[in-house]
Amino acid sequence: MHTTIKSKKIGDMTVDELRSVIRDTMHEFIDPDHGLTLQPTIEQELKESRKERKKGSGISLSLVKKRLGLT
Numbered sequence: 537m538h539t540t541i542k543s544k545k546i547g548d549m550t551v552d553e554l555r556s557v558i559r560d561t562m563h564e565f566i567d568p569d570h571g572l573t574l575q576p577t578i579e580q581e582l583k584e585s586r587k588e589r590k591k592g593s594g595i596s597l598s599l600v601k602k603r604l605g606l607t
Contacts, residue, residue: 546554563570574582588594601607 549557585594598607
């Protein structure tokens with residue numbers, strides 16, 4: 537629930553509008569990606585990755601680190 541309030545003074549807001557602005561601000565502070573949507577291709581890749589992980593296939597984190605020279 538993303539509320540847009542343009543050029544409105546706090547004194548002119550309703551309690552619900554102010555709460556909504558505070559809530560949205562907190563969400564953006566905690567999670568800068570809050571409210572954004574994934575591109576369909578990225579969403580599909582994540583689903584496929586999740587399936588691979590459940591099957592036990594894919595590349596382990598330790599192998600990725602080794603390949604990148606991080607260990």
